[in-house]
Amino acid sequence: xxxxxxxxxxxxxxxxxxxxxxxxxxxxxxxxxxxxxxxxxxxxxxxxxxxxxxxxxxxxxxxxxxxxxxxxxxxxxxxxxxxxxxxxxxxxxxxxxxxxxxxxxxxxxxxxxxxxxxxxxxxxxxxxxxxxxxxxxxxxxxxxxxxxxxxxxxxxxxxxxxxxxxxxxxxxxxxxxxxxxxxxxxxxxxxxxxxxxxxxxxxxxxxxxxxxxxxxxxxxxxxxxxxxxxxxxxxxxxxxxxxxxxxxxxxxxxxxxxxxxxx
Amino acid sequence: xxxxxxxxxxxxxxxxxxxxxxxxxxxxxxxxxxxxxxxxxxxxxxxxxxxxxxxxxxxxxxxxxxxxxxxxxxxxxxxxxxxxxxxxxxxxxxxxxxxxxxxxxxxxxxxxxxxxxxxxxxxxxxxxxxxxxxxxxxxxxxxxxxxxxxxxxxxxxxxxxxxxxxxxxxxxxxxxxxxxxxxxxxxxxxxxxxxxxxxxxxxxxxxxxxxxxxxxxxxxxxxxxxxxxxxxxxxxxxxxxxxxxxxxxxxxxxxxxxxxxxxxxxxxxxxxxxxxxxxxxxxxxxxxxxxxxxxxxxxxxxxxxxxxxxxxxxxxxxxxxxxxxxxxxxxxxxxxxxxxxxxxxxxxxxxxxxxxx
Numbered sequence: 355x356x357x358x359x360x361x362x363x364x365x366x367x368x369x370x371x372x373x374x375x376x377x378x379x380x381x382x383x384x385x386x387x388x389x390x391x392x393x394x395x396x397x398x399x400x401x402x403x404x405x406x407x408x409x410x411x412x413x414x415x416x417x418x419x420x421x422x423x424x425x426x427x428x429x430x431x432x433x434x435x436x437x438x439x440x441x442x443x444x445x446x447x448x449x450x451x452x453x454x455x456x457x458x459x460x461x462x463x464x465x466x467x468x469x470x471x472x473x474x475x476x477x478x479x480x481x482x483x484x485x486x487x488x489x490x491x492x493x494x495x496x497x498x499x500x501x502x503x504x505x506x507x508x509x510x511x512x513x514x515x516x517x518x519x520x521x522x523x524x525x526x527x528x529x530x531x532x533x534x535x536x537x538x539x540x541x542x543x544x545x546x547x548x549x550x551x552x553x554x555x556x557x558x559x560x561x562x563x564x565x566x567x568x569x570x571x572x573x574x575x576x577x578x579x580x581x582x583x584x585x586x587x588x589x590x591x592x593x594x595x596x597x598x599x600x601x602x603x604x605x606x607x608x609x610x611x612x613x614x615x616x617x
Numbered sequence: 618x619x620x621x622x623x624x625x626x627x628x629x630x631x632x633x634x635x636x637x638x639x640x641x642x643x644x645x646x647x648x649x650x651x652x653x654x655x656x657x658x659x660x661x662x663x664x665x666x667x668x669x670x671x672x673x674x675x676x677x678x679x680x681x682x683x684x685x686x687x688x689x690x691x692x693x694x695x696x697x698x699x700x701x702x703x704x705x706x707x708x709x710x711x712x713x714x715x716x717x718x719x720x721x722x723x724x725x726x727x728x729x730x731x732x733x734x735x736x737x738x739x740x741x742x743x744x745x746x747x748x749x750x751x752x753x754x755x756x757x758x759x760x761x762x763x764x765x766x767x768x769x770x771x772x773x774x775x776x777x778x779x780x781x782x783x784x785x786x787x788x789x790x791x792x793x794x795x796x797x798x799x800x801x802x803x804x805x806x807x808x809x810x811x812x813x814x815x816x817x818x819x820x821x822x823x824x825x826x827x828x829x830x831x832x833x834x835x836x837x838x839x840x841x842x843x844x845x846x847x848x849x850x851x852x853x854x855x856x857x858x859x860x861x862x863x864x865x866x867x868x869x870x871x872x873x874x875x876x877x878x879x880x881x882x883x884x885x886x887x888x889x890x891x892x893x894x895x896x897x898x899x900x901x902x903x904x905x906x907x908x909x910x911x912x913x914x915x916x917x918x919x920x921x922x923x924x925x926x927x928x929x930x931x932x933x934x935x936x937x938x939x940x941x942x943x944x945x946x947x948x949x950x951x952x953x954x955x956x957x958x959x960x961x962x963x964x965x966x967x968x969x970x971x972x973x974x
Contacts (some may be wrong), residue, residue: 409865432871439865443723446861449917451637456858456917460870474637478630487626490633491640493915509862513870 356380358549359406359418359517362387366405366412374401375572383565385516388539388549389402390559394454399552400521402569406550407437407519418517431448434528435590436515440522442502450497450505451477457509464575480512484538500531507538518542520551524558560584560607568592580607640643645915651927655705658934666941666948667910675842703831703895704937704951705930706839708902710892711958712929713850714885715903716910716922720857721866721878724791725966728903729889730959732776732794734769735900736801738893739824741768743808746823747816747964760833761823765894772797773886826897826952828937835895841919842891846884847926853877854918861916899952901959902929908962932958 360381369373375398383389391399405412408423408431415592423431454477464537481487486504489497497505503523512520520539524532540562543549553559559566560580568576568583570592576583584607589597598610625741668691678685678693685693701914715728726905729735744750745764779793805824809817856877860867868874906929907921913928933951936958940949 379969404865407865407869408869426870427871428873429871432869437865437869439863441863443861443863447863447911449637449640449915451633452858452863452915452917455853456862457870459855460859460867460872474634478634481633482626482630483774487630487633491636509866588934 356419357516358384359416359550361406362415362417363410364402364405364414364416366401366410367436368410369403369451373572374398375405375569378402378565378574379570380574380577383548383550385546385548386543387564388543388551388562389565390563391550391552391556391566391567391569392559393555393575394480397592398572399569401572403519403521403550403552404437406517407435409437433513434515435490435517435519436510436513438506438510438518438520438523440525441555442506444495446494448494449491450486450494450508451481452506453494454480454509454512457512476512480508484508485534500527500534503527503535504538505533507535511542511600517548517550520549522554525554532558556584556609560609581605584609590617622787623829629713643918644914648920648923648927651913651931655927655930655934658931658938659701659907662704662934662937663664663697666697667946668692685799699831699833699836700828701934701937702836703828703839703898705932706836706843707828707899708906708931708933709843709926709930710839710888710929711899711907712903712925712932713847713912713922714892716907716925716931717850717857717885718883718903718917719883719907720860720916722790723861724788725908726904726963727791727794728901728907729769729885729893729899730898730900730903731798731963732791733772733797733801734886734889735893735898736798736805737772738765738769738890740801740804740808741765741804742894743812743820744768744895746819747808747812756781759960762894766890768895769890770886772801773882773889777882822950823897824952825950826899826955827939827950828896830896839895842887846888849880850884850922851919853881854922857881857918857922857958858916897950897952899933901963902933902955902957904966905932905955905959905962 358381362379364378365373365376393399401410404410404417406423408428412424418434422434426571451474455473458473458476462518478487478490481490484504484507486508487503489501490504494502507523510520523535523539527535531565536558539549539551542604551563553563563580565578566576566580566583567574568588574587575592581601584599586597586599589595589609594615596612596615598612600608600610604607620799660672660675660679664670670692674685674689675693678689692894711729718727718729718732719725741764742761744906745761748762775797776790776794779790805820812820856872857865859870859872860874860877864874889903909923909928909932910921910924914924932955936951936954940951942951943954
């Protein structure tokens, strides 16, 4: 499929650990669907996400619209992909709406009339979409953790990226804000966009993602719908824990972690 | 019921949009007021000193030199003006350099002084004064300034090399800057130790930071540097603002962060090195100026950079006035005044940062 994201033979890492992920092939991630990347610490989840975002050097092919995303310029990539980091920096004396406007003004991209008035309208549209218009004039450093994450989400979607990448969007959020963020993520995918996110909590992944990619030691350990791939054996090999995998209503899967697995 | 929430939603939005417009206007207004305050403090800087001039004459004399007596004219243009203009320019340069540094290093404690740029300049000056090192082809009168410039520039390059070094977090960079300060201080002390009494006096006086060495030639040079650099700084406003949202974020928006940082460090080194080379160690302006500006207009760099430039000018003019008025009849080195004002602000910033994190 043309407008799907297809990863082939992708290797990426950092100067001291050049191959955190090795020759990964996975996909296609299609518009309208949410894919979760899960796996133990240091499995390469964030590395995979960051290499798709173009934040770290990578080798291989990331196919989208008959192009290898890895070969696009920063600017062109920024027109297609948006990456939402885990945290917003502290101590920033910007109002929420100013931060959104800077996101729009920072680099030119398709069909944007960059006049201040229209930029302002777009910024408020994004706030409305996320449901936080009332926060528009709050300084970023006065926000609660949940509010910050919603603002960060608004920053991520304001340029209408076709591919949205999120690094642990719900870490350190209370239940209400977890659901709020996940609902926004689902809605964004439903509008015809590709969403890939790293999640730590396996049950959040089974609840909110269509497909799950399980990473283990820089390789794909499993890929598919939660019901199809999540088995106690998988959790033994990847996470070294004993689990009970239970199918609840609507075929949804829930994972109960029982104990450490010592073989 | 549903309709009612819809109406109130759009009302909330309209209200927020209006207050945003008002906020923008208010920030523009603050810039204008700051500019007026800068002009006013500049006039007072000219008026005050041994044999004070009436402020009315100063303002008249600025616009029409024939309107005032010859004596007033001479005091204004020959004696007071070079150092008053120098104060304004140095304040602008150091404050803008500090603001840029704080954004690219993501740290409100960063400034040319706290990261060792001034210390490096002092070492450069001390080497020139004590050892008489001379660069071929450079006029003897300029050796001290040129040497100070070269060292200050070098210290920023050193910081830059560290910034490029993978794994060096921004906090490490700030600590590295502090280590540089200590190193340069030790080497300057060594220079003190081996200097002749005359050279020692010269070095010590230089390192205290003074506007007294100003002349029109130096003023002109610094003005040109500012005129060239400021437009480039302002042109990066949006990118710098977006960088405040985080490095990954900024890169994701298509900003080449390392190029942005490199260009900024280059501007910082030129601004700071030129200013310090002419007036010696004047500390904390690069810290206090941006801090006041941040409190006034926030960190939308379209406002914050100009505001920092203006607050820098105001603070330096006031410091220059204070250096003349604190002890009647004695002209204190202005660096002492800025340090006395700057240290409390520095401590406040540390405490505030510590509480947040």
